Each structure stands twice: as structure tokens, then as C-alpha cells.
Amino acid sequence: MQARTQEFKATARRELGNALSQTFLSLLPPGFTALRQIGMSSFPDPDAAVEYARAIRAEAIARLPELLEQFERRAIELGATVIWTRTSHEANEIILDLARERGATYITKSKSMITEETGLNEHLREGGVEPFETDLGEFITQLLGRPPFHIVGPAINVAPEEIRDAFMAKAGLKESTTDPVRLGLAARLFLRDKFEHLKMGVVGVNMAVASTGTIINVENEGNIRMIKSSPPTVVALMSPEKVVPTMSDALHLLRILSRNCTGQKITSYVSFDSGPKRDREIDGPEELFIVIVDNGRSQIYQDPLTREALRCIRCGACLNTCPVYTKIGGYPYGFAYSGPMGQVLNPLLLGLVDTRDLYQACTLCDACREVCPAGIDHPSLLLSYRARAASDVHGQQTVHALLRRSLATLLAFAMTHPRLWDLGIKLARPLVNIAAQKGSINNLPGAQGWFACRDLPAMPEKTFRERWRQDHG
Amino acid sequence: MADTRGCILEALRTAVRLPPAPRPVLPLQPELILDRPQLVARFTEELSVQTGVVLRATDARDALRHLTETAKAEHIATIMTSTDSALAPLDLKTWGQTHNIAVHTAADFADREAFRAACFGAQAGITGADFAIAETGTLGIIFHANQPRLISIAPPLHIAIFTIDRLVPTYEQAISQVFQDKHTPPSQFAFITGPSASADIQAIAFKGMHGPRKLIVILVG
Amino acid sequence: MAASLTWRSMPRVSMFIPCTMDLLLPQVGEAAMILLKRLGIAPSYHPEQTCCGQPLLNAGHRAQARRAAKHFLTTFWDDDIVVSPSGSCVCMVKRHYPELLKDEPAWHTRALAMAEKTFELSQYLVDVLGSTDVGATHHGTVTYHDSCHILRGLGVTEQPRLLIRNVRGAQYVPLANAYTCCGFGGEFAAKYPDISGALVRDKAQSFLSSPADLLLVSEPGCLLNIGGYLHRHYPDKRVMHLAQFLIQDGGR
Numbered sequence: 001m002q003a004r005t006q007e008f009k010a011t012a013r014r015e016l017g018n019a020l021s022q023t024f025l026s027l028l029p030p031g032f033t034a035l036r037q038i039g040m041s042s043f044p045d046p047d048a049a050v051e052y053a054r055a056i057r058a059e060a061i062a063r064l065p066e067l068l069e070q071f072e073r074r075a076i077e078l079g080a081t082v083i084w085t086r087t088s089h090e091a092n093e094i095i096l097d098l099a100r101e102r103g104a105t106y107i108t109k110s111k112s113m114i115t116e117e118t119g120l121n122e123h124l125r126e127g128g129v130e131p132f133e134t135d136l137g138e139f140i141t142q143l144l145g146r147p148p149f150h151i152v153g154p155a156i157n158v159a160p161e162e163i164r165d166a167f168m169a170k171a172g173l174k175e176s177t178t179d180p181v182r183l184g185l186a187a188r189l190f191l192r193d194k195f196e197h198l199k200m201g202v203v204g205v206n207m208a209v210a211s212t213g214t215i216i217n218v219e220n221e222g223n224i225r226m227i228k229s230s231p232p233t234v235v236a237l238m239s240p241e242k243v244v245p246t247m248s249d250a251l252h253l254l255r256i257l258s259r260n261c262t263g264q265k266i267t268s269y270v271s272f273d274s275g276p277k278r279d280r281e282i283d284g285p286e287e288l289f290i291v292i293v294d295n296g297r298s299q300i301y302q303d304p305l306t307r308e309a310l311r312c313i314r315c316g317a318c319l320n321t322c323p324v325y326t327k328i329g330g331y332p333y334g335f336a337y338s339g340p341m342g343q344v345l346n347p348l349l350l351g352l353v354d355t356r357d358l359y360q361a362c363t364l365c366d367a368c369r370e371v372c373p374a375g376i377d378h379p380s381l382l383l384s385y386r387a388r389a390a391s392d393v394h395g396q397q398t399v400h401a402l403l404r405r406s407l408a409t410l411l412a413f414a415m416t417h418p419r420l421w422d423l424g425i426k427l428a429r430p431l432v433n434i435a436a437q438k439g440s441i442n443n444l445p446g447a448q449g450w451f452a453c454r455d456l457p458a459m460p461e462k463t464f465r466e467r468w469r470q471d472h473g
Numbered sequence: 474m475a476d477t478r479g480c481i482l483e484a485l486r487t488a489v490r491l492p493p494a495p496r497p498v499l500p501l502q503p504e505l506i507l508d509r510p511q512l513v514a515r516f517t518e519e520l521s522v523q524t525g526v527v528l529r530a531t532d533a534r535d536a537l538r539h540l541t542e543t544a545k546a547e548h549i550a551t552i553m554t555s556t557d558s559a560l561a562p563l564d565l566k567t568w569g570q571t572h573n574i575a576v577h578t579a580a581d582f583a584d585r586e587a588f589r590a591a592c593f594g595a596q597a598g599i600t601g602a603d604f605a606i607a608e609t610g611t612l613g614i615i616f617h618a619n620q621p622r623l624i625s626i627a628p629p630l631h632i633a634i635f636t637i638d639r640l641v642p643t644y645e646q647a648i649s650q651v652f653q654d655k656h657t658p659p660s661q662f663a664f665i666t667g668p669s670a671s672a673d674i675q676a677i678a679f680k681g682m683h684g685p686r687k688l689i690v691i692l693v694g
Numbered sequence: 695m696a697a698s699l700t701w702r703s704m705p706r707v708s709m710f711i712p713c714t715m716d717l718l719l720p721q722v723g724e725a726a727m728i729l730l731k732r733l734g735i736a737p738s739y740h741p742e743q744t745c746c747g748q749p750l751l752n753a754g755h756r757a758q759a760r761r762a763a764k765h766f767l768t769t770f771w772d773d774d775i776v777v778s779p780s781g782s783c784v785c786m787v788k789r790h791y792p793e794l795l796k797d798e799p800a801w802h803t804r805a806l807a808m809a810e811k812t813f814e815l816s817q818y819l820v821d822v823l824g825s826t827d828v829g830a831t832h833h834g835t836v837t838y839h840d841s842c843h844i845l846r847g848l849g850v851t852e853q854p855r856l857l858i859r860n861v862r863g864a865q866y867v868p869l870a871n872a873y874t875c876c877g878f879g880g881e882f883a884a885k886y887p888d889i890s891g892a893l894v895r896d897k898a899q900s901f902l903s904s905p906a907d908l909l910l911v912s913e914p915g916c917l918l919n920i921g922g923y924l925h926r927h928y929p930d931k932r933v934m935h936l937a938q939f940l941i942q943d944g945g946r
Contacts (some may be wrong), residue, residue, distance in 0.1 A: 013888050024676070029874065044500045052499045059493035065485035078657065084478035136682060137673035156676055163674060180674035188683055195627075195683070196593045212652050222626055222669035222684020228661065229622035230589060240481070247652050251644045252499070265609045268523070268670050269684070272651075274658040280618040282579040282588050284660055294477075298484035307488070323875040327892045361886050363879025363893075364752065365842035383751065390754030408750055412758035416765040418742040425717060440925060449884035453891040454922030457718050464711045464720035465741050472739075 001116045001147070003350050004334035008357035011332040021149075024157045025326050032320035035263025036371070042265055043255070053256045054375030056249045057311040060241070064301065064310075067210040067243040068292070074213025078275025080288040088118035091293040095120060095202060095235055096127040098289060102233055104129060104199040108191065110217070110224045111135035112204025113151065113314060114239050116336035117349070118293060120202070131202075134191050134223035136184060143170050149330040151338065152262065152316040157329060191223070201227035205238035205290075206314075207253060211246045213274055215290065218257065220268040228273055234285035236273075240297050241310035253313060256373045261315040300348045305384055309344045311374040318368035318378065324361055333358060340368035340378040352389045359385040422465070429459045504608045504642040512607040512640045513692070519610025523667025524680055525688040533562040536634055536691045543689055544574055544597070547630055551575045551595045556619040559601035559635055579621050589623060598624035598685075602635040604647035605692070609666055612690070613647040616661040625665065631685040633665075637694035705774035709737040710766075710812075712780040713745040714914045719935070722914065726779040726815060726937040733825055737777060743769050748786040752880050756794065763791050767804045775822065776808070779815040779937050781844030781913050787812045789847060814844055815937060816912060820853040827860040830940045836861075837869040837906035838936075839897065839920065841913035845873060854912055854936055861940070869909070870900045878919040894923045902928065909933040 004011070015021050043049040060067060072082045085091040099107055107124065109115060109131055121131040121142070133142040140155035141148055143166040148154035155163070160178035167173035173186040203224055207216040215236050217224045228234055244250050258264040277284030300306050319325045319339030330338035335346045343362060347355040359382045368378045390405060414421045435441055436458035443451045450456065462470065507515060517527040528543075530536040540563075543549070554565050556578050569576030577595070582588040592598065600620060604613030612633055616622045625631045641647055644664070651662050669684030680686055707730070711723040730737050747762025766787065770776045778784050791805035819825045838858060844850045858866050877883060877893025884890075897920055901909045909924075909932070911917050917935055924931045 009886070009888075012886075016888050016892055027676075029871070044503055048497060048499055051497045055494065055496045059496075062490055062493040065482050068485070069482065078660075084481055086477050086481065090477075134683065135673070136671045140673070153673055153676065155673055158674070160674060180677040181679045183674055184671055184679055184682060188681070191683065192593065196589065212658055214652070214658065220670045220672075221682035223682070225622070225626045225663065226683055229626055232585070240485070247648050248645065251648060254644070265519070266611060266664065266666050268665070268667055270664040272658075272662040273660065274662075275660055277660045278617065281616070281621065281660060282582070282585050282618070283592075283621045283623045284616065292481075294481050298481050301485055302488050304489060304491075323877065323893055324886075324889055327889050361882065361889065363842065363875050363877065363882050365875035365879070366846035367842070367873075367875070370846055383754070386752070386754030387756045388754070391756075404753070405755065408753065408755035408758045411745075412747075412750060412755070412761045415744040415747065415762040418744055421744045442926065447884060449887040449890075450922075452887040453894065453926065454883075454919065455925040456918065456922055459717055460720055462720065464716045464723040465739075467720055467724065468739050469741060 001119050001336050003346070003354065004147075005346060005350060005355045005358055007334055008332045008361065011334070012328040015328045015331055020159055021157050021329050025329055028320050028326045032317070036260060036317070039259030039263035039265065042259060049252075049256060050260070050373050053253055053373040056244060056253060057313065057374040060244050060249075061307060061310050063245070064240060064243065067245060068240055070210040071208050071213055071243050074211070075275065075290055076213075078213050080213070080275045080290050083289060083291045085291060085293045086295075088293065088295050089123075091118050091237060091291050091295075092120050092123035094291060095237070096124055096129060098233065098235060099124065099129045099200050100127070102200055104233075106130035106132060106194065107200050107202050108132045108134045108194050108198055108223070108227055109202040110204060110219065110227055111138045111154070112202070112237060113336050114204055114237050114293065115202065116148070117295065118237075120237070132191065132194050134194070134227065135219075135221060136187055139187055139191065140166065143167070147331055147334070148336070148338070150316065150319060151314060151330070195226045195230050198227070198231040200233040200235065201231045202235045202237060203227055205236050205242050206257075207244050207250050208238055208242045209247050209250050210243050214247070215273050216250055216254070216270065217273075218254065218267045218270050222269060225269055225271050228271060228285065229283050232286045233289070234276075234287070235289045235291060237291045237293060240292055240294065241312075257313060257315050260371070260373045261317045261320070296349055305381065306348055308376055309348055309381060311376050312341050312345065313374050314341070315373060317371045317373065321367040321371050323363060323365060323367070341376070344376065344378050344381045347385050352385055352392070356389065359389070425463060433458045502608065502643045507607060507642055509637070509640065512642060513637065515607040516605050516610050516640060519607070520667060520688075520690065521610070523610060525610060525667045525690060527690045527692060530691050530693045532693065536693050537563060537568055539691050540568065540632070540634070541572055543632065544572065547597065547687075549574060549596045549630070551577070552597045552599060553577050553592050553595040553624045553628060554599040555601065555621060555624050556580070557601035558619070560599065563634065565599065579618075588621070592623040592627040595628045597630040597632055598628040599632045599634060600625045602633045602639055602690075603651075605635065605640045605690070606642070606644055606647055606664070607640060608643045611644070612665040613651070614663050614665060615651060615659045616663070617659055622661060626684050629681065629686045630689065631665075631668070631687070632689045632691065634691040634693065637692055706772065707735050707737045707775045707777060708770055708773040709739050710743060710746070710770065710776050710778040710783060711739070712778060712783045712914050714918060715780065718918065719914055722779060722917070722935040722937055725935065725941050726777075728941050729828060729937055730777070732941070733819070733823060733828060735823070738773070740769050746783040746786045748782060748790075749880055751786070751790060751794065760794050763794055763805070764801060767791070767801065767808055770808065771804070774811060775818070776812040777815055777818045778812070779912065779914070779935060781814045781841050781848055781850070782915060784812055784814045785843040785847035814848055814850060814912065816844075816853040816857055817848060817850050820856055826856045828857065828940050830942050831862040832908075832939065832942050833863040834908055835865040835867055835906045836908045836910055836939070837867050837901065837904050838872065838910045839869055839876065839901075839916060840872050841911060841916045842875050844912055854910075857936070857940060858910065861942075867905050869904055869906070871896070872900075876916050876919050878915040880915065883919060894919055898923050898928065901933075902931065907932065908939075910936050910939050912936045
């Protein structure tokens with residue numbers, strides 16, 4: 001997927017002015033809070049359930065290479081083919097080759113963020129293999145050429161009129177309708193034909209169980225089960241951090257995944273695939289390819305701090321609870337991953353230079369960290385990116401960065417030299433108060449950001465310290 | 474490729490790592506202490522919330538009575554059925570002949586293509602279920618040669634017929650049996666909790682996306 | 695609770711006034727001092743204090759933040775308790791100082807010790823002093839906004855509410871979406887004005903649509919943000935710091 005992380009501010013402004021987006025987004029926080037409450041109450045001890053999930057993910061990441069090897073060994077024993085790729089391009093090429101070799105002119109795929117990250121669809125299309133998204137939300141965003149709005153509901157904000165128009169133009173919808181159920185039915189009919197004649201399907205992986213060599217997929221729509229049942233060839237694409245140690249661990253994460261995010265106790269379907277089909281089975285894949293794509297993760301893994309970002313299970317709870325995300329939606333983040341988990345992951349995948357706004361645009365409110373079942377401390381990670389960017393002399397905005405660093409050093413000097421601090425305040429006061437009226441300032445040059453919608457109290461004649469000195473000699 | 478694998482694993486292995494902290498204590502799920510009638514009630518309650526229909530049958534004959542009524546109500550002309558041993562007492566082929574409903578199994582088809590086409594054309598699919606999990610009203614189905622996958626995902630109606638002894642309290646009881654260390658696991662195992670669903674358009678939820686629109690369970694015993 | 699405090703017969707309590715408060719809201723700092731005096735505590739004030747360094751850390755200037763941290767640690771070293779009418783500064787001390795100084799063992803130890811003895815104001819009043827009724831009076835309906843640092847950083851929710859409810863004549867009503875960030879976030883408010891503006895507008899709307907005629911906050915940043923917005927758009931609507939509220943005596 002082409003990254004548009006540098007368009008954050010402009011896209012955010014656009015989305016803030018989009019009434020439909022805003023209406024939908026405003027429902028997320030209360031809806032999510034209520035649903036999560038209900039979902040998590042099915043645990044006898046919700047806090048313990050979250051702590052346990054965090055421990056599972058911590059272990060999965062701590063033991064990543066061992067678990068990957070174990071998963072690979074078991075999967076191969078069961079007849080799967082495991083392919084390792086370093087880059088997105090390599091992974092996309094392999095999948096394209098597999099499709100071509102098997103005479104597949106099209107593939108159907110499930111919603112899979114790793115495939116968005118690697119840009120699989122564009123690669124396949126350019127190679128002459130038509131990719132069809134089958135998750136309803138992804139199907140819609142694919143037809144509209146739009147990035148995902150939310151990692152769980154990628155087209156949840158799109159107006160039914162737009163969907164109708166796209167379906168009438170490209171998905172065989174005959175009768176005009178804006179009823180979501182009938183639109184869903186149109187998508188079902190269109191894609192059913194693709195499932196029925198499918199030669200090769202592509203799915204993501206929610207969890208890869210090391211002890212049994214099993215891949216697990218969760219879904220509500222049935223498209224993943226279709227894709228894993230209908231064609232003779234199935235490709236499952238995963239990034240390394242999807243491994244979990246045992247089936248018992250997988251079950252706990254399964255419980256947490258839905259309940260922590262959408263309040264569902266469990267999705268409609270959870271399918272556990274251990275290798276391709278066996279002899280005498282009349283459906284299921286003859287060939288199961290599991291493609292593991294690194295795309296920078298082994299590098300991310302080197303730093304124990306950034307490594308924590310790999311714990312994410314893509315539950316979406318952080319999005320639903322983030323004051324920034326629930327104001328601007330997914331588009332401004334400009335890549336496959338949005339919300340706090342996107343702010344944490346995209347800079348690691350795309351570099352700090354092009355993702356500046358992603359780690360700056362955070363109030364550090366901690367809501368994401370609190371709700372994360374995988375134990376990620378998003379605010380700390382963002383602060384570490386800010387530190388890295390501030391000290392990076394070879395970064396893009398060198399002059400600007402140099403100036404900021406000099407200012408910071410000056411401030412720190414003043415903070416450690418109280419008399420200089422006091423002097424600085426005395427000198428600043430008349431400048432700050434230059435436009436003050438009746439004890440209030442409504443604008444200052446260079447500070448239009450603050451004053452766009454707020455006033456500031458004028459600096460009183462004396463600071464607390466000055467008053468104290470006066471009163472206490 | 475071998476080099477890629479080696480490079481990735483080597484990079485991961487040589488990174489500075491601390492052993493993971495011990496796991497905290499996790500209380501047991503409360504469903505574990507439910508008795509049989511409570512398990513049935515809980516299973517039914519949970520699955521009903523997902524619009525699944527749970528019909529009770531005293532024996533095979535009673536089960537077939539439910540099946541006949543369902544076929545009539547849903548205007549079923551063609552059914553695909555698995556040949557899971559649990560369904561044997563029902564003798565579904567004979568039942569089909571009696572009620573003028575075409576009942577097909579995998580064995581009726583020369584190859585996977587023909588079988589697939591039949592599944593996409595059938596109005597209903599009948600399977601057994603290896604487990605009925607009370608915790609969330611979930612069916613646990615092992616797919617194998619006598620229990621093909623497409624039968625429960627392609628037709629718009631899925632009918633699962635099984636005996637009451639399949640009821641278990643939580644996922645763990647099902648999984649521990651399916652994934653035993655000594656045995657090769659099945660090629661596919663699935664948890665099915667209600668019909669297929671989506672809420673991807675304006676968050677308006679509906680049943681019947683790509684999988685079945687309706688799930689009917691006939692619980693025997 | 696401060697389990698590991700070294701108590702003298704009269705613990706030495708000192709006040710840390712956040713730099714924003716020192717410069718822009720000195721009356722709030724004075725209210726905090728008056729409040730503690732009324733409860734029999736005579737907190738000292740060290741005039742050499744400056745800033746806890748949080749703005750520097752948030753902007754990624756760790757080395758500079760470290761210097762500010764060391765100055766703070768030195769300034770308050772001899773005190774048994776440090777109190778501040780600000781959750782974000784207290785979080786900086788409790789959660790960030792140890793991490794910031796992790797590579798300098800002596801300073802790290804000092805930071806850990808300081809973390810144990812530093813409290814946000816309402817936390818100090820209720821958890822340490824055991825005071826839930828400070829003898830204040832207010833006639834009117836009030837509500838309270840939880841700052842993110844106090845709520846999630848320090849886990850303090852009940853303490854301010856207890857204090858508010860015990861104010862004679864005050865009718866407390868909960869604020870809708872009290873736990874949602876007001877959009878301050880330090881530099882965030884200036885760098886991302888569109889988003890910050892939308893958040894502070896929402897927060898103001900929650901207040902305006904409540905039966906309360908007074909909004910209380912325990913955080914100078916939130917106070918400047920929400921107060922600044924209200925002053926621009928709804929100048930008749932009142933917001934004040936909890937410390938100011940708690941010294942109201944109904945005209946005594």
C-alpha cells in the first residue's frame with residue numbers, strides 16, 4: 001500500500017469537516033465502552049484476563065524465534081509448505097507466481113492487514129491476476145479505491161449511496177437500493193460466483209499456534225471458511241509475530257480478542273487449519289502455502305523497546321478509545337494501520353522521517369495503554385520515537401530540528417539556573433502581554449495554533465514565586 | 474529462500490532477550506460447574522442470541538420429524554449431507570426419498586469440482602457436530618473425509634444434528650480432545666456460533682453474508 | 695499509600711508549583727497553600743524550583759529533561775513529602791524520572807525515592823492526610839473533569855470526588871465523558887489545533903449540557919485549555935481548579 005502518512009494534518013482537517021465520518025466516529029467511544037463492559041464481564045476476573053493475555057503476548061514475542069521454528073516444523077509435518085520472505089515485494093511475487101502457475105486468473109482474499117501492508121492487490125493486478133476482496137467492508141473500499149477507515153470496520157463510515165453506485169457499476173447490482181441488507185446480498189451474489197470457481201485463495205492469519213502447526217482465522221462473514229474450503233490451493237500470509245505458544249493460549253486470546261473490542265463473545269466462525277486436506281477429503285486445499293513475511297520485523301525486534309510493538313493482536317480497542325482517532329478516523333494515518341497501534345507500528349515500518357505526525361499527534365492520555373490486551377505501552381513508544389527524531393541530526397528538517405534542540409538546551413539551562421529562569425520570565429512578560437486586554441490574550445504571533453479557538457490568561461504582574469518572595473521576605 | 478529463513482531466524486535469535494515473566498493466575502471459567510440441563514439451557518440461550526434455532530428431539534425419529542418440518546418451512550428441494558457416523562441412524566437418503574427431497578453426499582460426485590457445484594446449488598447442508606459448547610452456544614465440527622467443509626458453509630441453511638452427549642462447558646474441553654499431542658490434528662476444525670453475519674455497512678448488523686443465513690440445531694436426547 | 699515514608703515527628707512537606715501555574719495561574723498555587731495551611735500543614739516552598747521538565751521530555755529532548763529532573767530532585771531532596779496541584783508533573787516525577795535516569799544509578803535511586811514521596815494534591819489530602827472534608831462551602835451545582843494523568847497515570851478518581859461531595863452546599867453531578875481527554879496534551883494543542891479544538895469543544899459541550907454551573911479540574915493544563923475555550927466562547931461559564939474550590943468558605 002502506498003503510504004500517505006505525510007498528509008496527516010490535511011486529511012485530519014478534511015475528516016473533521018466530514019459530517020458522516022463525525023457522526024459515526026462520535027458513536028464509537030460510548031458504544032465501545034458499553035460493549036467492552038458487557039464482553040469483559042463474561043470473565044470471572046476481567047483484570048486477570050487482560051493480564052493473562054498480556055503475559056501470553058509477552059512470552060510469544062520473547063520466544064519468537066523458537067516458536068516460529070516449532071510452528072514451521074509442525075506445519076511441514078502436516079503437509080504445509082512454509083515460505084520465508086524478507087520483503088513485501090518477495091512475498092507478493094511468490095503469491096503471484098503461485099497463482100500464475102496454477103492458471104488462476106483471479107484470486108479471492110480475506111481481510112488481511114498484512115496484505116495491505118505489502119500491497120499485494122496492486123502487485124497481483126499488475127501481474128494479470130485479479131484480486132477480489134471478499135470481506136464486505138474491504139470489498140467496498142476496494143471498489144471505491146479507498147484506504148480502511150477502521151481496522152475492524154474498513155468501510156463502516158461509507159454512505160450507502162456511494163456503495164450502491166459502486167455496486168451498480170462494478171458488482172452487478174441491478175436494482176437501486178441503499179438498504180444495507182440488500183447491498184450485502186448483492187455483494188454475496190457477486191462474490192459467491194467467485195468462490196464457486198476459485199482456483200486459489202489468499203487469507204491472513206490471526207494466530208499461528210506453535211505447538212500444533214495450526215493457523216487460526218476469526219471472522220463473522222464466512223468468506224474465510226469459503227476461501228479455505230473451496231479452492232485446491234490456499235495461501236496464508238503472516239508476519240512472524242502472529243505466533244502463540246499453545247492452543248490453550250490461543251483460546252484465551254480468542255476470548256479476549258472479541259470481548260475486548262466489539263463486545264462479541266466470539267465471532268461467528270473460528271477455523272483452525274492444520275496443514276492441507278488429508279487423503280479422501282473432497283474439499284479443502286490440496287496445497288497449503290504459509291508465507292511468512294518479515295518486512296522489517298527482525299530489525300524492529302533488535303531493540304527491546306520497539307519489539308513490544310509486535311505484541312499487537314489487531315483487536316482495535318486502542319482505536320475505539322483514542323480521543324484523536326475517534327475525531328479523525330483511519331484515513332489520516334495514511335497506511336494499513338491506524339489509531340494508536342498505527343502510530344506505534346507505521347513509524348517502525350516506514351521510518352521516522354515520513355511519519356512525524358503519527359508520533360507527534362498524541363496527547364499521551366494513556367487510554368490506549370490501559371485497554372490494550374497485549375500489554376503495549378503506546379505513549380512510551382511514541383515518546384521514544386520523538387526522542388529519536390529530536391536527536392537525529394541526519395533527519396529531514398535539520399535546521400528546524402537544530403533550532404528546537406538549541407531552544408530545549410537553553411530552556412534546560414534556565415530550568416537549572418533559577419535566577420536566569422526568573423530573569424527570563426521578567427523579560428518575557430511584557431512581550432507575552434503585548435496584546436493583552438482585560439487580563440486575557442486572544443492572539444500572539446507564532447501561536448495561532450493555541451489561539452485558533454482559545455484565549456490565554458495574561459501573565460499576571462507577579463508569578464507565584466515573586467508573590468511568595470514578597471510575602472515571605 | 475533458505476538464506477532468507479536463516480537470516481531472519483538468526484537476527485531474532487541473536488537479539489538481546491530476557492526470559493518471559495511467569496504467568497499470572499487466571500481464574501477458571503464459571504461454566505465448568507454447570508450440569509447437563511444447565512449446559513443445554515446455556516447453549517440454547519447463547520445460540521439463540523445469535524439467531525440460531527435449537528430444536529429438541531427425543532430420538533432419531535423425532536429428529537427426522539423436525540427435519541421434515543424444517544424442509545417444508547424452508548422450501549428445501551436439494552440437501553447436501555455429510556456421512557458423519559453420528560448421522561447414520563437417521564438414514565437421510567431414505568428420508569429424502571420419502572419426502573421427495575434430493576439428498577446427496579460426497580460419494581455421489583466424481584470429483585471435487587462436481588461436489589463443489591452441488592454444494593453451491595443446494596438449499597441446505599446437514600452435518601453432525603462433534604461438540605456443542607455451552608459457553609457461547611458454539612458448535613465444534615471436525616472436518617474430515619466424512620464431514621466435508623463446504624456442506625456447512627455454502628448452502629444458505631445449515632442444519633446440525635447431534636446427540637446431547639456432545640455438550641461440553643467451554644472451548645477447552647473441545648480443543649483438548651481435538652488437539653491431543655499424540656494424534657495428528659484434523660485438517661480443519663471450526664467453531665460455528667450462529668449463521669454468518671456482517672455489520673460493515675454503517676454498523677447495521679445483519680445475518681447471512683457469505684455463509685449460511687440460518688443455523689438450525691436438532692439436539693437429540 | 696506512602697508505605698515507605700521516613701517520618702520525622704513533623705514531616706517536612708513542600709509544595710511544587712507547576713511552571714504553567716507559576717506563570718499564568720499563581721492564584722491557584724496560593725489557593726493550594728491556603729488549603730494545606732487550613733488543614734494544619736505548613737508546606738514549605740523552595741523558590742529555586744523551576745519546571746519538572748515534562749515539556750522537554752514530551753518533545754523528545756531527553757538529555758535536557760534529565761537536567762531539569764536532577765534540579766527537581768536536588769531542590770526537594772530534604773523534604774519528606776512533595777505535593778503538587780498537578781497530575782502531569784507528579785506523573786513526570788513518579789513514572790518518568792526513574793526511567794529517564796536509569797543509566798545513572800545514584801540518580802536513579804534518588805528518583806525512586808522521590809517517586810515514593812511525591813503526591814498530587816487530592817491524593818495527598820485523602821490518602822495521606824486522611825482528610826475528606828476540608829470545611830469548605832459552596833452553593834451551587836458542580837461537576838468534575840478527570841485529567842488523563844490523574845485518572846490513568848496516577849489511578850486517582852475517588853479522592854477528588856470525595857472532597858467535592860463534602861463541600862457544604864455543593865451539589866455534585868457527574869460530567870458526561872469525564873474520562874475523555876480534553877485535547878490539551880501540551881504542545882499538541884498548539885501543533886494540532888484542529889483536533890485539539892474539536893476535543894476541547896466536546897469537553898465544553900459536556901459541561902454546558904450538564905446541570906452544573908461550575909466545572910472543576912485538578913490540572914493546570916486542562917484548566918488553561920478548557921478555561922481558554924470557555925473564555926473565548928462562553929465567557930459566563932465558570933471553571934476553576936479544585937484547590938480554589940476547596941478554600942471557598944461561603945464568605946466567612
